Amino acid sequence: MKTILTGIRANSELTLGNYLGALLPMVRLANKHSSEYQVNIFVPDLHSIISEIDGNLQENTIKTIKYYLAAGLKINDNVHIYRQSYVPAHSELCWILNCIATMGETSRMIQYKEKSKGQESSNVGIFDYPILMAADILLYDATYIPLGEDQFQHIELTRNLAMRFNNRFGEIFTIPAKTADQVKFMGVTDGIRIRDLLNPEKKMSKSTKAENSKIMLSDEPERAAKKIMSATTDSLGKVKFDMFNQPGISNLLQIEALVNDIPLQDVVSAWAGETSYGKLKEKVAKSVLEMLTDFQEKSSNILDEEVLHLLKMGEVYANTVANEKLLEVQKAFGLR
Numbered sequence: 001m002k003t004i005l006t007g008i009r010a011n012s013e014l015t016l017g018n019y020l021g022a023l024l025p026m027v028r029l030a031n032k033h034s035s036e037y038q039v040n041i042f043v044p045d046l047h048s049i050i051s052e053i054d055g056n057l058q059e060n061t062i063k064t065i066k067y068y069l070a071a072g073l074k075i076n077d078n079v080h081i082y083r084q085s086y087v088p089a090h091s092e093l094c095w096i097l098n099c100i101a102t103m104g105e106t107s108r109m110i111q112y113k114e115k116s117k118g119q120e121s122s123n124v125g126i127f128d129y130p131i132l133m134a135a136d137i138l139l140y141d142a143t144y145i146p147l148g149e150d151q152f153q154h155i156e157l158t159r160n161l162a163m164r165f166n167n168r169f170g171e172i173f174t175i176p177a178k179t180a181d182q183v184k185f186m187g188v189t190d191g192i193r194i195r196d197l198l199n200p201e202k203k204m205s206k207s208t209k210a211e212n213s214k215i216m217l218s219d220e221p222e223r224a225a226k227k228i229m230s231a232t233t234d235s236l237g238k239v240k241f242d243m244f245n246q247p248g249i250s251n252l253l254q255i256e257a258l259v260n261d262i263p264l265q266d267v268v269s270a271w272a273g274e275t276s277y278g279k280l281k282e283k284v285a286k287s288v289l290e291m292l293t294d295f296q297e298k299s300s301n302i303l304d305e306e307v308l309h310l311l312k313m314g315e316v317y318a319n320t321v322a323n324e325k326l327l328e329v330q331k332a333f334g335l336r
Contacts, residue, residue, distance in 0.1 A: 003174075004033060005040040005142035007084070009047050010064040012054035016215035016224070016288070017194030017204030019067070020258040025186060026146050027071040028261075030079055039079045040140055040318070041068060046084045046091065046132060050125035051115075054206075063299075065307045067217065070298035075310060082314035084136065089322035093135035094128070096329055097161055100168075101131055105160070110153055134158040139322040141174035144185050149193055150203070152179045169332035172325075194255065197231040200247035221292040225285035228252070233281075239274040249277065252284045259287045 006026045008018060030039040043061045053060070065081055073079070084090050106112070106127060115126050130153075137145055137158050145155060155176055162173040177185065196202045198213040208214055215224045233248040241264070243250045253271065257264040271280060330336040 001036065001038050001078070002143040003038040003040060003140050004029065004144045004146065005042070005137055005140055006146045007042040007044040007047075007136065008064060010043050010045060010057060010060040011048035011051060012060065012206045013216045013218050014064065014067060015194075015204050015206055016217065016255070018206070019071070019217055020255065021148055021192040021194050022146070023067060024071050024258065025192065027068060027073045029146055029186065031072065031074050034074070034076055034078045037078065037144075038140070040142065041073070041079070041081045042084050042136070042314075042318070043082075044084045044133075044136065047129055050123060050129055062304050062307045065311065066299045066302045069302050069307075070295055080314040080317045081310055082318040083311060086311075086315045087139075087318045087322050089139055089319070089326040090132065090135050093139055093322075093326055093329060094132040096333065097131050097134055097138075097165075098128065100164055101157075101161060105157060106130060109157070111150065130154045130157050131161075134161050137176055138162055138173045139325045140318075141325070143174060143177050144182060145176060146182070146186050148203075152182075155179055155182060165329075165332075172328050172332060192254075192258070194258075195247055195251040197227055197251075200232055200251050215288065215292075217292070217295070219292065221289040221296070224292055225289040228255075228285040228288055229281050231281065233277045237275050237277075239271045239277070239280055241268045249280070252280055256280075256284045256287055259284075259291045 006022070008014065008022055014023065026041065030041065033039065043064055045057060045061060048057060048060075061083060068081070069075075075081070109130050111130070112127055115122065133151075133154050134157060138161075147155070156179065159176055159178070162175050165173055166175075176182075194204045196204050196208060196213045197215070198210055202208075204214050206214070206216075212227050212230055215227055219227075231248060231252060233252075234246050236246060238246075239249055239253070240246055241250045241253050253267050254264060256262075257267040260267075274280065327336060
């Protein structure tokens, strides 16, 4: 079986953007393909500590897994959830990959430039986390890694490191699919990127200080609806999907489609010719309110003990697979 792998950091509460752009598509993809693929869904807690933790990391981890389950994730023999730090092979393979990566290719990573911008100094983890991400992927021979468009560059780095390693030591790593094939497999024409409600030129972010710019999964549903009603649009007076000229309106159309699991083109067609932005906002606000109400109820009914049991089972699987791959790598380098 080929492997699908993904993870969402648990350093803070998730936004609607995290949910619609990453978590929900992954759940739908996992449920669709779990009969023919191994599906690894992990909490990258080692990645989380490169930045400030909002709250308790352990509590955030359990909450994140509850979100997967509340979104409809079906656990079976081919679906595994685990914590990154509970599989030590991730850290060791990261170090080994550091020894074949170059400073030049790592320093070119756009995410590193953005996260370190304006800082007198940034921690080494921010610089090195694409290498750890490569280890996360290569340990399990993952072919598909559903993610947002801001992570595409890291997939290419992972591919390059795997090919470099294989050219030197033989066919040890599976080369992940190219970015275009990743996007095709996810079933979208581009990476999903939910926008900031006040500044739709940017993506919705947990770290943005303006509360009305983002919807958190823990927001009161009525409050979330009000945030939609105050979202920035434009003065063109025409409902049209055009991320370049009308990012605010396009973002609302995208949210409406994803919340209701309707093809985006169907939503765009339904609103073609409409000139009232207010009507669109009211419809999207209602959809978000209903979705959050149902989602929060499901999440609150999942016990911590259930989550911990699933994690421990997943970590037995993950350690078995990762340690086998790590041993191959160690032997290649003469460490074993």
